[in-house]
Amino acid sequence: MFDEETFSGLIDAPLLRNRLAFPEQRRLPLKYSSGIRSYYPKQYGISRIIDALLVRLRNLNIELLTSSQISQLKRENRRVSHVVIESNTATETVDNVEALVWTAGSMPLSALLGMPLVGLPKPRRKTVIVSMLLKEPPQMGDLYCFFCADSPYSTYRITNFAAFCPDSVRATGYPICVELLVDTGIERSADDLAEQAKREILAFGLVSSPDDICFARAEILQAGFPGMSCAVIEEVDRVRNAIVELDIANLVHGGILSEPDLFFQPEVIADLYRKLDRL
Missing domain, CATH: 3.50.50.60 (FAD/NAD(P)-binding domain)
Structure with missing residues (x-):
């Protein structure tokens, strides 16, 4: 709703602060920080944490079905x-x-x-996850993710895994995840949605050319954000x-x-x- 300079003058109002995120989180005044930390595995893949939890549960004689x-x-x-x-x-x-x-x-x-x-009423939009590999790091600086709410784009979040987990980079490229919100009333193929994600990251300036994208695959989720109307x-x-x-x-x-x-x-x-x- 506001740029950083304007919101810096409004953030002292609790009503606004409780409802709006600061435009540039890395410059959020520390007194307003939640203090909550995020944890990521040193090596790439959240499956490593799941596997470690399974071992601990089995060691506690917990039966897993x-x-x-x-x-x-x-x-x-x-x-x-x-x-x-x-x-x-x-x-x-x-x-x-x-x-x-x-x-x-x-x-x-x-x-x-x-x-x-x-x-239950059906959500007006459904979530599509597009996994990509790029030839070069995405032009996001040190950001590991950013959000988009601009028309006419369907992308609402892009995650750059290498920004918080350097081991995610492999010989075939730099992995990113592009998340789309698309209308539920229009049937579209996974290939078509992957092509849309390619066009949008090009429009955002994350890549300089379509040739910078080595791989893209879309998965249409049966349920996902924003299902809670x-x-x-x-x-x-x-x-x-x-x-x-x-x-x-x-x-x-x-x-x-x-x-x-x-x-x-x-x-x-x-x-x-x-x-x-x-x-």
């Missing part, structure tokens, strides 16, 4: 008593459930609890409140919107930690 889904929840005396889990090869029932920790959203949970649902949040709130009214003693409900206005990751994690600490 993959390619599986919960198909039924059975209740007795205000408690979840049995959980039925289905996989491609078998159906397993877990009896005498001490606690069910649920972080997969209120809607799937309410369906398993047999509650009626109202159809006001209408969706209102319905999630209604369903969550109905779940609370069931008063299930051994249910721990965590994750996004498991509490009113609970959305951003640091608050989601802190909320779940507090809930688990009370078990």
Whole structure:
């Protein structure tokens, strides 16, 4: 809404500061910094963190089920008593459930609890992830990401992995991720969307020529930002409140919107930690 010079004179107003990001985050006055740090693996790939967590969980004798889904929840005396889990090869029932920790959203949970649902409105836009390899580093300076809200572009974020993880660079090029928001009402192929992402990073000046792009592949997500419209949040709130009214003693409900206005990751994690600490 404002350039940096204008907003520097407005940032002292709490109403604006709580709603608007400072235009240049690296020059944000330190007294307004959240103090929250971000962590990235020294070597490229978030999968390294996932793999390390899996090893720790297994060392704690935690059984991990993959390619599986919960198909039924059975209740007795205000408690979840049995959980039925289905996989491609078998159906397993877990009896005498001490606690069910649920972080997969209120809607799937309410369906398993047999509650009626109202159809959710479809988002007007869908998310497309375009993975690219460039011959040279993108012309972003030391930025690891930037956001775009300018018409007529569909790109809303570009991430330069090499800016925070030099090991991401490989013999075939410099990896970047281009995220698009496109209208849901228009059917387009992944190849067409990849070509659009190429055109837009050229227009942004990240590359000097289309020949600088070695590789581009688009993936159209079934769900993704910005799926939380006001209408969706209102319905999630209604369903969550109905779940609370069931008063299930051994249910721990965590994750996004498991509490009113609970959305951003640091608050989601802190909320779940507090809930688990009370078990």
